[in-house]
Amino acid sequence: MTNEALQALIGSWYPNPEATLPPEKKEAPTSDEALPTEEIVVNPSLLEFNEEGSQFLNIKVAPEKLHSLMERLKQDEQTKFDYLFCLSGVDWGAELGVVYHLESTIHRHIVVVKVHTADREDPTLDTVYDLWATAEFHEREVFDFFGIKFNNHPNLKRLFLTEEWEGFPLRKDYEDEINMVIK
Amino acid sequence: METTTKETNFKSEEYFINMGPQHPATHGVLRLLLTIDGEIIRKVEPDLGYIHRSIEKMCERDSYQQIVHLTDRMDYLSSNINNEAVCLTVENALQLEIPERVKVIRTIIGELTRISSHCLWWGVMGMDVGALTTYFYGFRDRELINDIFEETCGARLTMNYNVPGGLMFDIHPNFVQRVKDFLVHFKTKLPEYDRLLTGNVIFHKRTKGVGILTKEDAISFGASGPVARASGYSCDVRKHHPYSALDKVSFNESLKTEGDTFARYQVRIQEMWESMSIIEQLIDNIPEGEHRVTTNAVIKLPKGEFYQKVETARGELGVYIISTGTKSPYRLKFRSPGFSNLSLLNHIAIGGKIGDLVATMATLDLVIPDIDR
């Protein structure tokens, strides 16, 4: 499926109750020209879609809806994203986030799901281990380096670093005078 | 980590055995905590991090040319393909026009790397199941490829021949002839290797029906490369998302459906034949042209996110760069094939014996620096 079709389909799963626009205006937020979308139109879906600066369709979802969106992405016949090939943690500066790259082995299309959490003290997200078994190790790695905890994870403990390590190294505010060489 | 032991008397109780980090069968510094009941494995828990060098954090500080040098310390057996991955990501982001010559040479060297990695894998596989002579035969042929690389790229293991924009130097004048001679030699050797291991009844008994991975599990665990192809999941990145000169060559994807250790073994042997066929299609027609496109001395990627997949000898390597327009990436994530392949070890080793675990690990073809980064 093309990115537009995917966007229409996935967006329709979480319709925005505030959206009362006629259908033709829905095209505006998805065009590649840089339109300041936020002031003019209200997003028809509760999910945010973005394609600029990336070759795949990016979906931004709120943490509460993460698991249900993922489940639906995996199970829906038209999307059928059964291959999670990359799960990365990112420190966006103010927020911490996780980026999921999903591929379908049947339709061979790819989407990127992003979720942010503003809580830097005790960030928590839902695990997707029950959907893709590969997430077990990837989420442990994200916990190890960023500190993001995952609910319902079977074995959430540090993966690469030792148990006693303090701090989360891949965060941007991590300091270590002895080991880090900063240019 | 639990270290209490329960002595096995006459009741079958479980006890812990620690395999590694220094161990002849775990290819690299991997520590496995096995919970065993007699000879049957109940649980395998890998303990990683012994060779973690925080490559991803270093990449946030280094320039893109320096990052290329870090990549071939990850999966050092397919170092050329790793370099190619990062270079392709940078070039696609900058939308550079890469000359055809560069693409063809990159593909040839990538396939030679794949053959050399599989030669080493074959040697070590035989050694792990007990046929100690295969180690020498596999390394002997790997040496020939290493010699070709040394002449052209300057190094035997960590080549760094690819730079963003092309190749560091042009190929040596002897390169084409040496590769052709190697192909002629290797075509007579590979059937010999087949007869030594593949046709051996003891080898069949050690590997058939052992460590079975179903297709659904392979997809769910994110397996890629020969591990997934042996279970029937067609995932060759060279077919589905071709890069460099791979869309110009025709080759078959090696697929099997049984998903056991023997199928994974056969897939890799088949891949060696396919790689040789790819090289043969390209080696005679290397187009003339520049070997490098000049880029700025300081490469800055435009703002955005870039993902590039390549097929290393182990599976699908992904390079994910989030760039904010500065000279280093904001975040660089390597999706390493071994990481996902290791996560399914627990699933397929349970219920088997220790000997099966060793044979299974040999066919998963893990390179631990690739997992630990």
Next chain:
Amino acid sequence: MTKALSITKGVHDWLFSIMSENVASIVEMVLIALVYLGIFSVAGLFLVLIERRVAAWFQLRIGPNRVGFQGLLQTMADALKLLSKELTGTEKADKFLYNLAPYFVIITALMALAVIPFTQEFHAFDINIGIFFLIAISSIGVIGILLGGWSSNNKFALIGAMRSGVQTISYELSIGLSLLTMILITESLQLSQIIEVQKNGWLIVQGHIPAIIAFMIYMIAGTAETNRAPFDMAEAESELGAGFHTEYSGMKFAYFFLAEFINMFIIAAIATTVFFGGWLSPFGITEAIPILGVFWFLAKTMVLVFLMMWFRWTFPRLRVDQLLTLEWKYLLPLNLMNIVLMAFIVWQNLTIQF
């Protein structure tokens, strides 16, 4: 009887002439023990070197050829190195058993070596239960392995020892039964008698089909008895470190190591004696020079030793349960049927005599 062979008789007579009978017997036995210890060490050294050269030949390399002419002194150098190594023992190891274990394997190897006929005169103890004695001795050898693994207080060693123990006990059956098959022709357990019978043709020819089957079973079971590849699960280097001798270093390790090679030699020697005519020359061509019997014996034994080395460097190893399946489900029934077949052939005088 030429001069050379009357040495043993001459020494025997001289000893008995100068001392009383009891003392002379004891001195004679001490001399024999010393000579055999010498044979044991030299044979051990030589076999290790041969193994390394043969392995190198299979692996397309050269092997040790620097120390001494063609590497002949290589094992001496290794033995000296092992002597100078620190004997590391583990703290919680059972000290008495830990120290005792290597001696079991050495003593059984030496005892077996003592009854093998090198040539007509060069036969230390020609007891009338020769074959039975040999099989019984190899059963004692397994105690050394089990003790070594258990007393090391090391899980890997214990697993290795258990595997080895179960493997040895199983394959002894096959060895015993395949040798029994040949005893049906010779009608005697005494080793010199077995060789006498072979003056009419080697037993493997006399017994034709069942003898060939018995020989093949014997070689498989013999390789398994000595824990060599493809049956070396007990010391599988790529699985469990070093198996039952993980915790041994220095001279004690050398004992286990040497004992394995001597066991291989003994298995080959028994096969030579029972199947291939021992020290008899083919077609009796050098019957007039009995001292050449040593040469023929060693030549035949070395061929079989080379065969065992060939196995080691070619085949992958069997998993433990496959090993036991092979013995109990395949070799044992085959062996039993073979005995019946051989008995039938002997009864009907269908053996090939020259």
